[in-house]
Every structure is written in structure tokens, then in C-alpha cells.
Amino acid sequence: xxxxxxxxxxxxxxxxxxxxxxxxxxxxxxxxxxxxxxxxxxxxxxxxxxxxxxxxxxxxxxxxxxxxxxxxxxxxxxxxxxxxxxxxxxxxxxxxxxxxxxxxxxxxxxxxxxxxxxxxxxxxxxxxxxxxxxxxxxxxxxxxxxxxxxxxxxxxxxxxxxxxxxxxxxxxxxxxxxxxxxxxxxxxxxxxxxxxxxxxxxxxxxxxxxxxxxxxxxxxxxxxxxxxxxxxxxxxxxxxxxxxxxxxxxxxxxxxxxxxxxxxxxxxxxxxxxxxxx
Amino acid sequence: xxxxxxxxxxxxxxxxxxxxxxxxxxxxxxxxxxxxxxxxxxxxxxxxxxxxxxxxxxxxxxxxxxxxxxxxxxxxxxxxxxxxxxxxxxxxxxxxxxxxxxxxxxxxxxxxxxxxxxxxxxxxxxxxxxxxxxxxxxxxxxxxxxxxxxxxxxxxxxxxxxxxxxxxxxxxxxxxxxxxxxxxxxxxxxxxxxxxxxxxxxxxxxxxxxxxxxxxxx
Amino acid sequence: xxxxxxxxxxxxxxxxxxxxxxxxxxxxxxxxxxxxxxxxxxxxxxxxxxxxxxxxxxxxxxxxxxxxxxxxxxxxxxxxxxxxxxxxxxxxxxxxxxxxxxxxxxxxxxxxxxxxxxxxxxxxxxxxxxxxxxxxxxxxxxxxxxxxxxxxxxxxxxxxxxxxxxxxxxxxxxxxxxxxxxxxxxxxxxxxxxxxxxxxxxxxxxxxxxxxxxxx
Numbered sequence: 001x002x003x004x005x006x007x008x009x010x011x012x013x014x015x016x017x018x019x020x021x022x023x024x025x026x027x028x029x030x031x032x033x034x035x036x037x038x039x040x041x042x043x044x045x046x047x048x049x050x051x052x053x054x055x056x057x058x059x060x061x062x063x064x065x066x067x068x069x070x071x072x073x074x075x076x077x078x079x080x081x082x083x084x085x086x087x088x089x090x091x092x093x094x095x096x097x098x099x100x101x102x103x104x105x106x107x108x109x110x111x112x113x114x115x116x117x118x119x120x121x122x123x124x125x126x127x128x129x130x131x132x133x134x135x136x137x138x139x140x141x142x143x144x145x146x147x148x149x150x151x152x153x154x155x156x157x158x159x160x161x162x163x164x165x166x167x168x169x170x171x172x173x174x175x176x177x178x179x180x181x182x183x184x185x186x187x188x189x190x191x192x193x194x195x196x197x198x199x200x201x202x203x204x205x206x207x208x209x210x211x212x213x214x215x216x217x218x219x220x221x222x223x224x225x226x227x228x229x230x231x232x233x234x235x236x237x238x239x240x241x242x243x244x245x246x247x248x249x250x251x252x253x254x255x256x257x258x259x260x261x262x263x264x265x266x267x268x269x270x271x272x273x274x275x276x277x278x
Numbered sequence: 279x280x281x282x283x284x285x286x287x288x289x290x291x292x293x294x295x296x297x298x299x300x301x302x303x304x305x306x307x308x309x310x311x312x313x314x315x316x317x318x319x320x321x322x323x324x325x326x327x328x329x330x331x332x333x334x335x336x337x338x339x340x341x342x343x344x345x346x347x348x349x350x351x352x353x354x355x356x357x358x359x360x361x362x363x364x365x366x367x368x369x370x371x372x373x374x375x376x377x378x379x380x381x382x383x384x385x386x387x388x389x390x391x392x393x394x395x396x397x398x399x400x401x402x403x404x405x406x407x408x409x410x411x412x413x414x415x416x417x418x419x420x421x422x423x424x425x426x427x428x429x430x431x432x433x434x435x436x437x438x439x440x441x442x443x444x445x446x447x448x449x450x451x452x453x454x455x456x457x458x459x460x461x462x463x464x465x466x467x468x469x470x471x472x473x474x475x476x477x478x479x480x481x482x483x484x485x486x487x488x489x490x491x492x493x494x495x496x
Numbered sequence: 497x498x499x500x501x502x503x504x505x506x507x508x509x510x511x512x513x514x515x516x517x518x519x520x521x522x523x524x525x526x527x528x529x530x531x532x533x534x535x536x537x538x539x540x541x542x543x544x545x546x547x548x549x550x551x552x553x554x555x556x557x558x559x560x561x562x563x564x565x566x567x568x569x570x571x572x573x574x575x576x577x578x579x580x581x582x583x584x585x586x587x588x589x590x591x592x593x594x595x596x597x598x599x600x601x602x603x604x605x606x607x608x609x610x611x612x613x614x615x616x617x618x619x620x621x622x623x624x625x626x627x628x629x630x631x632x633x634x635x636x637x638x639x640x641x642x643x644x645x646x647x648x649x650x651x652x653x654x655x656x657x658x659x660x661x662x663x664x665x666x667x668x669x670x671x672x673x674x675x676x677x678x679x680x681x682x683x684x685x686x687x688x689x690x691x692x693x694x695x696x697x698x699x700x701x702x703x704x705x706x707x708x709x710x711x712x
Contacts, residue, residue, distance in 0.1 A: 051446065052459060059456050061293045064448075091366070092446040096669055097354075100678040104358035106365075123676040163673030180580065180660040181670065183444060186459025187658075193462045194572040196579065196660075213460055343647065343693035344686050345654035347665060351682050359679075430556075437559035444658070451561060465573070469566050473558050480557035 035108050036239035044087040047074045048107040051092040052186040054209030055264050056113050059092075066090055069205075069264040070111045073130055076256060077111075077231075080247035094184045095163035099124060102232060108240070109233045113206060115165040116230040125237065126230035127244045132276050133203035134223025135166050138192065138210055145199050147221030151177045159188050159197035166202045169225050185210075192217070203227050208271045219270060252278045285467035290457055294468075297453030298475050304367060304449065305436045308374040312435070313428075315375060316382025324387045324394075341380035346441055349373045354445045370442045378435045385431060389424035390416060422494050429487035433480045440476075450475060497680045504671050511667030512688055518581060518656060518663065519649040522588035526649075527642070529589065530596025535626070537601050548597070555594035561655055563587040568659040580659035592649055599641045603634035640707065643700035647693045664688055 039045050049070050050057035057068040071090065078088040093101055098110045102124060115133070116126045139145050151158055152174040160167035162181040170179055180197050182188045189210050192200040200207070207219045231248075233240050251257045258277045265273035323335045341349070353373040358364055364372070394416045401411035440451040454468045501508070536548030555563075564587030568580060578586070607630055615625035657665035668685035672678045 052456065054460070058460075059448075061457060061460075062289050064293070064296060092448070094446060096673050097445060099673070099676055100355040103676075103678075104355055106354075106358050106363055119674075120676075162669050168674070181666070182660055183658060186455050190455075190459055190462065190465065190569050191660075194569045195577050196568070196572065214462070339694065339697065340690065343651070343690055343697055345651040345665065345689060347654045347657065348682055348686050348689070352679070352686075355678050355682075433557065437557075440559040440561045441655070443561070451559070465570060469562070469570060472562050476559055476562065477554065477557045481553065484553075484557070 034239055035234065035237045036243060039082060039108060039240065043082055043085065044089055045074075045078050045082070046089040046091060046106075046108045047078075048093040048098050048101055048110040048112055049074065049090050050094070050112045050185070052094075052184040053113060053206050054185075054213065055205060055268070056209070066092065069131070069260060070113065072260050072263070073251075073257075074109075074111045076251055076260070077244060077247045080250055081243050095161050096183070097163075098232070099163070102234060105234075109231050109244070111231050113203060114229060114232055115203075115227040117165055117168075119168075120165075120232070123235070124232045125235055125241055126232055127241055128248060129228030129230050130248055131205070131229040133205045133227040133229060135169055135201060135225040135227055136204040136207055136219050136223050137221055138200040138202075138207040138217055139198065139220055140192075141216050141218050143198065143220075145220065148173045148201075148224045151199060153177065157197035159191050159200045161185060161188050161202065164202060165227065166225075170201050173224060189214070204271070205265070208265075208268045211270070212268060281463040282467045282470075285457075285461075285464040286471070290464075293453050293457065294450065294471055294475070297448060297450035298479075300367070300447065301436070301439050301449040302479065304370055304374065304439050304442075304447070305432075308371050308378060308435055308439075309432050311371070311375040312379035312382055316379035317386055319379060319383035320386030320390070323383060324390045338380045338383050341377060342384065344377075346373070346377050346438055347444055349377045350442060350445050366445065366447055369445065370439070370447045373442075374435060374438065377438075378431065381431055381434075382428065385424055385427045386420075389420040389427070393420040393423065422491070425487055425491050425494075429484060433483055436480055436483070437476065497684055500671060500675060500677060500681055500684050504667075504675075507667050507671070508664070508684065508688060511662065511664035512692075514581065514656070514662050515650060515653050515664040515689075516692065518585045518588065518661065519646065519653050522585050522592055522649055522653070523646050525589045526591075526593035526596050526645075529593040531600050533593065533597040534600035534604060537597070538604050552594045552597050555590060556598075560587060560591045560652055561658060563591055564655050564659060580656060580661040581663075584653070584656035584659050584661040584663070587655065588649060588653060591652070592645060595645055595648075596642065599638050599645065600634065603638035604630060606637060607633040637707065640700050640704040643696060643703065647697050647700070650689065650692055 049066055050068070051059045051066050053068065055068055056070045057066050059066050074090070075088045078086050091101070091107060093107075093110065093112055095112075095114075098107075098112050098114065099120070101107050102110050110124075111130075113133070114120075116129060120126070137145065137148060137151075145151060148170075151170070154176050156174070156177040157180055158170055158174065158177045159180050159182065160170060161184060167179055167181055170177065180191070182191055185202070185206060188200055188202075191197065193214075200210075204219060204223050211217055211219055231244050233244070248257075261273055261277050265271055265276070319334060319338060323331050323338065325331055350370070350373045353376070354364070354366070354369040357369070357372075394412075397415050397419065398408075398411055401415040402408070406415070439447070439449050442449060443452040443455065446452065451472065454472050458465045458468045533548045533551050536544040537552075539545060564584050567578065567583035567586050571583070572578060611629050611633065612622075612625050615629040616622070620628070653661075653663055654665035656663040657669055660666060664685055668681055671684075672681035675681060
């Protein structure tokens, strides 16, 4: 018995020392290389994008390419900033993985249905908004849930995605509901269909994309929040931010922005694409 | 029934096979690397070099006792802090290698220990040096004895690649989820395909090991 | 790291509780199911033997995540609605039962031969011999490997995070993505897993050594 106690004590001392060591080590930030100079040198930018979100970033089963509004904007921005031959690299992210991957230097920028929020601005920088979304609900047709207030009852389950802003919002708008967070939008939609929750909540653009393929489901209620999407970049990358904002403005002025909006949202029932045109 | 026929369209099957290819690729590389690393670590632990073996042993125990998902996170989110950009496939391979070589080290240490007791002394008494005895007498026998445990660990590794969907490795499970996420009628066909594909790969490996074991023993 | 523990302590403890709870439940049921299939495999009946073999081979060769997702997504659409925690626990139970079946079968076979014949010749029926002579001895041998299965269960229960099972890993994901302090959040989670698994694994190694010495 004494032997066991001794070895347990040893284990805990070692663990304690490990904690101290690791907390010292984990403070290291990304080396302060200038992302803009780097991008010019390599003639490419690495973007974190969604691969499971229809209309914004979805992997095409036919050719394994990711396609969507975010992807097209990223490509257009890259070309606008670096010239015709510049390359946009894409790394698949989820709402959960995108910030750590940006902060640890795996990505230059995130363009992945990411809302500009105060909390996030503490850890990353945002460009000007490139899309105006709003949070809404997707439910099965004939559901008794008509808007977000109907969710605010004990025992009601709402499905969201880990790390998304909509999960934080729904905790405020319907504090009594239980939030079920899944890994990505494909999982969340499947869970909704399996009856794991009464509604799926996220931004209306994403929800309308889901409703297109799933006629038994509909978006209900008006958008109850404003969710301006921004391109996220690391703190201290003012150069890159400046160039992204400039390129974004140029895309809007040249009409290319509106062309992309029409391409992706022009035929979506229930979604007034004119409202988001610039 | 119709949903099965639609679900197994050529396009979808190709997409699944692409995922399976990534699964196999990541698994094979990780198996080779973790077998080498696990062998070295297991041997160090067996040798009982003062302090060094104890420290290595403790690190092995730490890794063995953590969930693999956490190791994926530490590698993919943590390592680039040191200044290197590491892509998703190398990250997955690295995480799997770290985790599985810790598991393998224990199997290999146990295997060597179980053989070396009597055999080592016998070989030394016959005039072999320590390393000769290890190389020609102990290790070959230990290897045969370890085959079942090693192979079942390799099978675990193949299955564990599915956990890398949490960091978006585009392997079999992830590809199936992309397909059924877009059309829920395909859920059951996709699960059938998933189970069948994993089963075929893993079962083939276990049959191969049985065959090897028989041939070596014969 | 300390601020994470301070501000999310109760959530983390809840998560840990769920992790332990589902591991214990899954261990209990997988012991029953696993032992059943192990006995199937050592029985003289050819059909039962084959059933046992097929169950073990099929379950062992399919990833836990596939089994768990199946219960989370497919079962509610056709059979009964079950939440993430239940789906995860069922998945873990089925997955672990195959490994326990293998362990228990090996245990039974290692005592079986002579003991069974001796008991039968003393007038016991097959089942009496199994129940009073073989199984108790077999269980003594398999306790350390079963302990290791429990450690695996605790680690594997992290798949509950995929199906919103509110376990430790799920809580960790939530904290990591709201506090933005990813590495430290996961370090805390890792240490909490180790608090359960580390002492257990050392205790199992101690038990193993003791039984080995007893046998030699």
C-alpha cells in the first residue's frame, strides 16, 4: 500500500511540474513575420475556409474542390491584391478550429462565415465586413416554432455549431433552451433531421442554403441579430488588413462583388439578394 | 432500395474511395513510423538506463493515458507555435505516430521482457555478447510473440484515423459525412459503405497477420 | 491555465462527471455482453461459437466513431429518439464489449482444460463447473486487462464530443472556442483525464506484476 501511495505522489509531483513547464511554453505567440510581405514573396495567400457549408464553402463531391461565395471572394481578393497569377490556397476549417489555426500561423486569413464580434476582436483583427448576414432558425415544416421566442422554454433543444457566434447569441435570446453543439454544419443538419433538436440556429445565408436541398425544412422568423462577416487576420498585420480592405472596396466598386452575390444567392427562395448587394 | 442505388452513384463511390485512400495513406505511413519509434522507445524502457528510461517511461505513460483527440489538437494547434506551418495530413500522421508509438512501446517492452528472462542467459552462456544475444536470439523470438498484439494495435490505428475528422482530415469518415450531409436519404447507405470499407481493410490486415504468424512458426 | 480552472471549474467538473458516468455504465454493460459472447465462443455448440466469432470480428474492425454516429443519427430516425449521451454510451458499450469478449475468452481458455474435466468428474454439470470453478478463476486472471479496458473507455469516451454528449472533451471544446485560449484549455482537459487514467494505469500494472509473480 505504501508503495502505491509513493508512486501516486510521484505521479502528481511530476504532473504538477509538467503544468508549470507547459504554461510557460504555451505563451509563445506566432513569430512576427509580416504576412503581407510574405504573401508578395510567395505570390499566394492561405485562406481558412468552410468545406461543409452550402453557398459559402462546400466540398464538391465530383471533383473534391471547395466551392462557394467565401471561396470566390477569397480568390477575387487574392487576384485583386497580388495580380492575375497569384494563388489562393485553401485550408478547411470549422468554427472551432479557425481561430487557433490563424493564431498559430497555419493560415494567413480566415474567410469562413465569421461574424465580427467584440470578443473575437480581442484576439484577432477583422477587415471591413464583406457580407451582411443575420441569425435565424431552420425547422421542420409544420413545427410549432415560429421565431426565437418559441425556443425559450425549458427542455427545448437547439442545435448549433461549436465555436460559432450563433451559439453565444442563442444563449442570450433563449436562455432556457438547451444548446447542443456539433462539430460542423453537415453534422448539425443531420442531427436536426434525426430529431436531436427542435431547431437549428445559425446565419440565414447558411440556413437558406440548407433549405434548398431539404424541402421539408424551412427558415422561420426574421433574422434576430446582425451578423456582419469579416475576414479575420492576426493582430499586428496592419499591412495585410489595409490591402484586403482596399481590394474589397475595389471589388464592390467594379461590380464584381454584386456579380458574386447574384451567382450564389440569386436563386435562393426566400432570400432577397438585393438586400445584401452593395 | 432506390436510395441505395442513388447513393452508390459512380461520383459518390469515387469520392468515398478518395477518402479511403487518404485513410490508408495516413495509416500506412503512421504504422511504419510508429513501429520504428515505438521500437526504440520500448527498447529504451526495457534497458532500464538510470533516470533516462524512467523519464522516457513517464512520458510514454502520459501519452498513453490521454485521449487521442487531445493529441490531434495539441499537434495541429500547438506545434506551429514553434514557428513551422504544419499541414493537415502531416499533422494527422504526427499525432497518430506519437500516440501509437507510445502504445507500441509498451507492447514491445513487454514482448522483449517475456523472452529475455531465460533466453538471454542461455545465449550469453554460449558465448554470445549481450548485443549478439539480443539481435539473434531474443528479438526474433519476441517479434513472433508480439505479432498478434502489434497487429491489433495497427488495426486500432486505422480505426483511429476517423477521429481526425475533428481537425478536418479529408479521410473516409469525413467524406461520407459530406455526402450524407447533403442528402439525408443517403445516411444508411453511407453507414453501410463506411462499415464495409473499414471492415475490409482491418479484417484483411488481421488475416495477413494470422498468415504471417503461421508461416513463421512453421 | 489557472484562470480557466477558476472561471470554468464547475463546467469542467460536470464534464468529468459525465465522462466517468458514461465510462462506468459502458463498462458494466460491456462486461455482461462481452462475457456472454466469450462464453458463446468456448461453448461446444458450433452455431453459438460462430455467432460469437462474427460479433467480435465485426465490431472490432469498425471504428468507434462510426458505431457512435450510427446510434446518434440513424437510430432516432427509425427506432427511438436517443440523445448524444445515450448514443455515445451505447456505442462505447458495443465497441468495448468485443474487446472484453476477447479478454474473457482468453481467460476462460487459460483455466478451462483440466479444471473443467476435474469438476465434471466430481459430478458437476457443465454449467455448474463453468459457474463455480472456471469463471471465478478466469475473472481473477482478467482483472488487470479489464482495468486497462476501463482506462481505454475513459479515453474513448471523448467521442461523446462528436455527438454533444456533454462530456469532458465537449466542455473543453466549448471553453477553448469561447475563451480563445486553446492550448491552455486543452491542457486543463488533458490533466483532468490524466487524474483518472494515470493512477488507474499504475495500479493495474502493479496488479499485473503481482499476478505474474503468483503464477511463476
